[in-house]
Amino acid sequence: MSPTSRRSSRTFPGTGRPSPKKSWTGRSSFASFDGARISSPARSPHTGFPLVPTNTAAHNEGRMVSPPINPCAPRTAIIEGLPFSARALLAPMDGVTDPTFRDLLLDLHDEGVLGGTFTEFLRVSAHPLPRHAIEKTLGPRGARRRLGLQLMGNHEAHLGETARRAAELGVQLIDINFGCPARGAAKSIAGCALLADPSRMRRLVQALRDALPTHIPVTAKIRSGLEDDSNLEDLAKAVEDGGAALLTVHCRTKKEAYRDGTARWERIARCVAAVNIPVCGNGGIEEHAHIEAMMRATGAAFAMVGRAAIADPWVFSGHRATTDESRDFLARYAEDMLERTQGRMVRVAARLKQMIRYWKAAGLFEESRSRWLRTKSPETLVAAILRRAEMEPSCPTPPAKA
Ligand SMILES: Cc1cc2nc3c(=O)[nH]c(=O)nc-3n(C[C@H](O)[C@H](O)[C@H](O)COP(=O)(O)O)c2cc1C
Structure with a gap:
């Protein structure tokens, strides 16, 4: 398919640029991020979970395999193999998304509204993390809830062993951080410093994939680049080639940090067009209506909310708290x-x-x-x-x- 044949007449808010039509499911847009309303009536014969239509073209070309079945995933999982029950997700945030904050948010919203959460990043460096460190991050209810554990590091064996221990503790999804811009991460060549080396990113994702049982998905969260977004597609493909089941893209570059006005949703759409795995869009969601607007504009399968969820924990439902x-x-x-x-x-x-x-x-x-x-x-x-x-x-x- 030529790039132009994917284009529709829709434009991104504030950019005037056309948005790609394709989504990983082959649908042009999602009716709603409320899982109850949009999930397909077809169900998996193995798990009874609703099935999302597959990308037939990709299947036909042998580029796409069905995601493995995750027995821990909620019965309402909307994409088979991922432990999420709705399309709006809470972003990993260091210093914020501890077990207390995550549990309060999960208690506040039902499964059809808040699809899942992520831990703060756990840094893996000189050795694999001991079980007690993983357990502390998960919290007493963590592993049993719709949760991804995020790891940050660059040592394949240590990351793999940490992921294996986490899986033994019941973790349902392992995410790797390729987005942290902190000086400490840059010094140790982890987080977004790894965006300079897509083949290393691929190997790290692959190391996690190889270390885990097939029913535990590996996902990765990237920024859109370091100085600019010129190799965004390469970054997205590196994650896919490593065997990730989901790519999250924060639509700012490292250089753009967290500045207002720099979240460019068309970068999310570029990732959707570049890979055949589901994409989770992140960046610039400031209010409830933006969750669905982002997925509609980009074709992303999920929308991840960061700071707006600290500003207003009810952002996922749109409830106006007293x-x-x-x-x-x-x-x-x-x-x-x-x-x-x-x-x-x-x-x-x-x-x-x-x-x-x-x-x-x-x-x-x-x-x-x-x-x-x-x-x-x-x-x-x-x-x-x-x-x-x-x-x-x-x-x-x-x-x-x-
Ligand atoms: C206080 C804070 C801590 C963060 N910690 C992490 C982290 O641990 N892992 C990660 O991948 N991203 C982290 N991020 C980035 C967010 O997950 C998200 O990508 C970013 O805030 C953009 O989304 P937003 O515009 O909705 O806030 C952090 C952001 C903030 C503000």
């Missing part, structure tokens, strides 16, 4: 963190500050954010959150949108 609901969420987070950390106030306060930095639901912290962030005493901060102190606005429900 002041009380917002305060309760933060208080429950603080309570649970205190329990899990055995009362480590400094740690709990640091995590709360990370959330306050982004929080928007019900307009809390609108006028007082910097005051909250300047609070020196961890005990004072945690106590104020626990007693549901005034966080503005004082009205019980958020003002209606104009």
Whole structure:
């Protein structure tokens, strides 16, 4: 198929560029990200899971194999072999997506709304990670919920052994981080530093694939490039060639960091066009409506939400939280963190500050954010959150949108 024959007349918001029509399922767009409404009525004879239509052309050319069956996947999995129950996913976020935050979000949304979550990255360097480190990241309920464990590193054997141990602990999906721009990752040639070497990326994905039983999918999360996006397709193909079952693309380059206005959804569509595995689009989802808009514009099979989920944990459903609901969420987070950390106030306060930095639901912290962030005493901060102190606005429900 020539590149032009894939084009439709749709354009990306704000770019005026045409968007590719093809999606990995062969559909031009998704009706909804609500799994209940869009899943195919056809079901797998092996698992009873709904089946997503396959890309017939790719199958015919022998380029695509059916994903292996994951016995741990939820019964409502919408793409066979992946442990996700809906198309909206929570992004891995260091310092945020700990077991407490993930569990609160999973409790808040049913399976048809929030499809799955990812851990913060676990760095694998000088040796494979011990089981207790993996267990701590998973949390008490982690491995049994719709969750991917994210690893970051560049040592094939150590990554493989860590993944194998994680699988023994019940992990349903292993993701590898090719997106972290932090200096530490760059120094040790991990995270997005690996984008400079697609063949090494392929080998790392393959090492994880080889280390795991076939029913545990390996996925990878990339940025769109280092300085620019000129070799984006090569990066996407490296992940596919390594045997990944899903590619997540954060549609900013390393150079663009997290800057506003740099999330370019057409990069997600380029990945959709380049590979025959499902693509998860990430970057620039700021509100509920953007989740579906991104999938429609790009043909991505999943949409991953990062900072907007810290700003408003209800972003997946579009529910407009009241002041009380917002305060309760933060208080429950603080309570649970205190329990899990055995009362480590400094740690709990640091995590709360990370959330306050982004929080928007019900307009809390609108006028007082910097005051909250300047609070020196961890005990004072945690106590104020626990007693549901005034966080503005004082009205019980958020003002209606104009
Ligand atoms: C505080 C923070 C921590 C992050 N940690 C990770 C991480 O551990 N692994 C990862 O792959 N990406 C990480 N990211 C990147 C996000 O997963 C996501 O790609 C990025 O925020 C873009 O999505 P957004 O525009 O929806 O926020 C992090 C982002 C933030 C803001």
